[in-house]
Amino acid sequence: MKELLKLNDVYVEIKENMLLEKMNVTVKQGDVIGLIGKNGAGKSTLLQLINGKIEPSKGTVEWMQMNMTTAYVEQEKESFVSKDIISQEAELLAKWGVPTNDFHTLSGGEKLKVRLAKGFAENPNVLILDEPTNHLDEMSTEFLIKQIKNMKGTVIIVSHDRYFLDVVANRIWSIEDKKLIDHSGNYTSYMKAREHKRKTQQREFEKQQKKIEQVETHIKELSSWSQKAHAQSTKQEGVKEFYRVKAKRMDAQVKSKRKRLEKELEKTKVERVKEEYSVEFSIQASKKIGKRFLEVKQLRKEFNNRILFENVNFTIQHGEKIAIIGPNGSGKTTLLKMIMGNETAEGEVWISPSANIGYLTQEVFDLPLDKTPEDLFYKETFEERGKVQNLMKHLGFESSQWKEPIRHMSMGERVKCKLMAYILDEKDVLILDEPTNHLDLPSREQLENTLAEYNGTLVIVSHDRYFLEKTTNTKLVFVNNTIQKQLEEPTKTRDEIEELRLTLETERQEVLGKLSFLTSKDKKYKALDERFMELTKQIKEL
Missing domain, CATH: 1.10.287 (Helix Hairpins)
Known part of the structure; x- marks a missing residue:
């Protein structure tokens, strides 16, 4: 396969922080590269580098062929303008079932489909996709997989979706400790190779430590004998010279052994295996009195002369764990807005007046971008500030990010900032719209475990079936222009x-x-x- 692009000893520094270093990789025609790494590792920065939006601090980004084109579909866009829709783009939008409304009126999934269609329609040599499965329902994800497989060019994808990467990727780039690891194969094969490497490194480290211990023990013995010989050389007149020579010889042996050990470690030193990146947090609900949280009667919503849903009647009791399920554009987010009083509709929506609700929207631009975590979570006392900073550490933030403006944070880090508000303030109801979007795998898994143990009321919109299965026990399903409540499947x-x-x-x-x-x-x-x-x-x- 033809080489398209080379990164030659590339370093990227942002705001005096070295984000990426010593990157040496080649991109070939036909590659489908899955780019993975924790939130804030520099994945989106690397995509911007390849797309020419930023320059390396050191090293070169070298295109090996003339007139190479790229198309970059970003994670999120506040606004998007596609003036001249070409036939291929229109065809994709029709297959995806995206209405031709103004961009700002579309659902999160529909907005993403518009931008994906634009990227594919440009037919670039290198298509760059940043979190392309966020917001997408199952059918749309399957269609995206087909589009990628049918594409002749090269695709570079940032994703935290393991199954998606297993199906589409033939190479994995992983950012760990500012370095870029290049692996031939899909996500599962990379994780197996990584685990094998970590186990081998740990065995070699333990073997090395055992050898160091043996040499150090021998050095201590020689040093002890040397000290005794030095002591004897000052006491016994007749044998002073003998003990002095013996002490010098032992001193030389100690120096020689230590020098050999240092030289060997310099050549073949094995570092201790670093602990896996992990995220830890819990969410507690305040004690709730009463049975009902929400009651909906004869709810109806029409949008642009299209009925989203009608004849909707259901009740949510305190403590229920509700999954809201439906295809893109069916009105899931609209329903949440109605519950929160941010959207009008026909019918009746009653909410318990004592409910203390935490509402996590899909948006990542609704935070004050110039504010820092220090500003957002201002606390009077040193002890309270310490509690917030400790939580940030458990969420995977660096200590320096306490004073970092939100605009400089990755999308995943922004979602974590929003989650922090509900972790710190005990809400008895959590309404979460696509909460796993943008989160790295450890953060998703911890959120999953935390919500499974949460003792309040949960209402979650998500296309991640496994996540919903672990955290909810009742469904609100959008079907045939209405919403039906379905109870949990039997345990068996x-x-x-x-x-x-x-x-x-x-x-x-x-x-x-x-x-x-x-x-x-x-x-x-x-x-x-x-x-x-x-x-x-x-x-x-x-």
């Missing part, structure tokens, strides 16, 4: 689902193992690749 059924998931995942790993020993030219490759994609799809649908 949920257990059976987990068992099936494990069986499918085991087979998927076996297929992946076989694929890793084949090339696309092998006869068995196509059938195995199709089986891998089918298994991935089945797992995602569970």
Whole structure:
């Protein structure tokens, strides 16, 4: 495959902070690269570097072919203008079912589809996608996968969606400790290789430490003998010279051994395996008295002469964990806005007047961008400030970010700032609109565990089925222009689902193992690749 792009010893420094360093990678035609890393690691910065929006602090970004074009679909845009919609773009929008309304009136998923269609329609040599599955429902994600697989050019994708990366990526770039690791294979194969490397490094480190301990013990023994010899050389007149020579010889041995040890460590020193990046937090609800949180009667909403839903009647009791499910553009966010009193509709919406609600919107631009966490979470006492700063540390922030303006933070870090408000203030109701968007994997998993243990009322909009299955027990489903309340599946059924998931995942790993020993030219490759994609799809649908 032709080489398109090279990063030659590239460093990127932002606001006197070295974000990326010693990057040496090549991008080839046809590559589908999955770029991963924790929130704030520099993923979006690297995409901007490749797209020419920023320059490296050191090193070069070298295009190997003439007249190379790129298209960059960013995570989020406050506004978007697409004046001349070409036929390919219009075709994609029609297949995705996106209405031709003003951009600001579209749902989060529809807005993303508009920008994705624009990117694909440009037919660039390198298509750059930053979190392209955020907001997308299942059907839209499957369509996106097909578009990527049918594309002839190169695609570079930032995503925290493991299944998505397994299906589309043939290379993984991982940013860890400011370095860029390049791996040939998909996400699962990278994580296996990474785990193997960490285990090997830990074994080598332990072996090295054992050897250092042995040498240090021997050095101590020699030093002890040397001290005794020096002491004897001052006491006994007849044998002074003998002990002095012996002491000098031992001193020389100590120096020699220590020098050899230092030289060996300089050449082959194995560092201790760094602890895995982790995120820890919990959310508590204040004690709630009363049964009902919300009651909806004969709710109806029409938008641009299109009925979103009608004849909607349901009640949410305190302590219920509700998943709101429906395709892009069905009105899920609109319903949340109605509950919060930010959107009008026909019918009746009653909310318990004593409810203390925390509402997490999809938006990442509704924070005061010039403010810092110190400003947002101002506390009078040193003890209270320490509590907030400790929470930031557990959420994966650096201590220096206490005084960092929100505008300089990644999208995932902005979402964490919004979550902090509900962690610090005990809300008895949490209404969360796509809470996992932009969050790295450790943060998603911790949020999942935290919400599963939360003792208040939960209302969640999400397209992540696994996340909803772990955190909710009741569904509000958008179907046939109305909203139906469905109770939790029986426990036995949920257990059976987990068992099936494990069986499918085991087979998927076996297929992946076989694929890793084949090339696309092998006869068995196509059938195995199709089986891998089918298994991935089945797992995602569970």
